[in-house]
Amino acid sequence: MVETKPSLAVKLGKLRLEYPTLMGSGCYGSGQEFAPFANLNKIGAVVLKSVTRLPRLGNPTPRLVHTPAGMLNAIGLQNPGIDWYLDHEVPKYAKLPWRVVGSVAGFSVDDYAYVCERLAARDEIAAVELNISCPNVASEGETFACDPKLTASVVRACRATTDKTLIVKLSPNVTDIAAIALEAEGAGADALAVINTVRGMSIDAETWHPRLGNVTGGLSGPAIRPIAVLAVYEVARVATIPIVGQGGIETTRDALEFFLAGAAAVGIGTANFTDPRIPERIADELRDYLWNRNLASIGEIVGKANVGFANVYEYEGDEG
Numbered sequence: 001m002v003e004t005k006p007s008l009a010v011k012l013g014k015l016r017l018e019y020p021t022l023m024g025s026g027c028y029g030s031g032q033e034f035a036p037f038a039n040l041n042k043i044g045a046v047v048l049k050s051v052t053r054l055p056r057l058g059n060p061t062p063r064l065v066h067t068p069a070g071m072l073n074a075i076g077l078q079n080p081g082i083d084w085y086l087d088h089e090v091p092k093y094a095k096l097p098w099r100v101v102g103s104v105a106g107f108s109v110d111d112y113a114y115v116c117e118r119l120a121a122r123d124e125i126a127a128v129e130l131n132i133s134c135p136n137v138a139s140e141g142e143t144f145a146c147d148p149k150l151t152a153s154v155v156r157a158c159r160a161t162t163d164k165t166l167i168v169k170l171s172p173n174v175t176d177i178a179a180i181a182l183e184a185e186g187a188g189a190d191a192l193a194v195i196n197t198v199r200g201m202s203i204d205a206e207t208w209h210p211r212l213g214n215v216t217g218g219l220s221g222p223a224i225r226p227i228a229v230l231a232v233y234e235v236a237r238v239a240t241i242p243i244v245g246q247g248g249i250e251t252t253r254d255a256l257e258f259f260l261a262g263a264a265a266v267g268i269g270t271a272n273f274t275d276p277r278i279p280e281r282i283a284d285e286l287r288d289y290l291w292n293r294n295l296a297s298i299g300e301i302v303g304k305a306n307v308g309f310a311n312v313y314e315y316e317g318d319e320g
């Protein structure tokens with residue numbers, strides 16, 4: 001019988017978190033904005049909005065579109081640029097009682113390495129996540145996260161700039177996410193965030209105009225959850241580093257799917273827009289779930305989905 005409370009703690013490289021929940025980049029500010037509404041002592045960390053070398057105004061509006069089971073967004077990485085960010089934003093994080101993870105975006109390998117080094121050098125920043133779902137100007141705008149070689153080169157360059165935990169965030173908009181994950185791990189990633197948004201588009205049938213100013217965008221929320229769970233499962237089968245599973249998590253049951261598929265921690269993004277208390281509820285309920293099953297830690301359920309039946313389907317397929 002378990003006598004102490006089950007542990008929810010998780011390690012991502014050198015970064016130890018009391019709770020296995022990270023607030024998704026672009027969805028939680030630095031946490032200060034949510035502090036009046038939620039108990040941030042019960043979250044693992046906040047991943048900050050991605051920052052780039054130069055300031056960016058972002059995409060034309062509208063930037064958000066409601067969809068039947070989530071949202072389409074095309075913010076366009078609006079941010080003040082790394083100089084202003086380090087001078088004016090990052091100092092505010094020094095006194096926060098929760099951990100903040102910086103997020104880096106860029107348009108060349110050099111951009112990523114430059115921003116990563118400067119961000120990681122700051123004590124206020126506990127770890128760095130690489131948002132590699134950006135186009136590389138040096139290779140005809142190909143998305144870093146969609147090409148194994150580009151992924152490896154950007155991760156290697158950033159790895160050389162810091163010893164802090166480096167989380168690499170993968171895109172679902174690929175054929176073989178496991179191959180990209182292996183490249184990221186081989187190039188020095190400490191953890192993988194799986195997944196970023198799924199590409200999407202919506203058109204107004206009255207005006208014939210795309211509903212997003214940028215025409216296309218990224219889908220998030222419950223609609224993408226099965227895509228994300230599969231991606232985590234596929235990555236977990238090849239990667240040996242921890243995975244932060246995310247995509248459409250709204251409830252503890254949703255989070256459990258990700259742990260069982262192989263995630264060591266989970267990310268919560270879009271759900272925070274409708275209920276900022278979801279993360280603390282998930283923390284409490286995860287502990288109850290483990291306690292009721294006499295399990296000592298969250299690690300005991302990671303990757304434990306019973307997928308043995310898959311062999312049956314393969315067998316039946318062969319027969320046909």
Ligand SMILES: Cc1cc2nc3c(=O)[nH]c(=O)nc-3n(C[C@H](O)[C@H](O)[C@H](O)COP(=O)(O)O)c2cc1C
Pocket residue numbers: 024025026027049050071073075077103130131169195196197219220221222224246247248249267268269270271
């Ligand atoms: C409005 C919005 C802005 C986002 N901005 C970023 C960003 O700047 N960098 C990043 O890596 N991911 C960004 N994301 C992706 C989320 O962090 C998350 O990976 C994705 O939305 C899937 O999780 P969810 O369904 O829980 O939101 C953004 C998502 C939304 C909805």
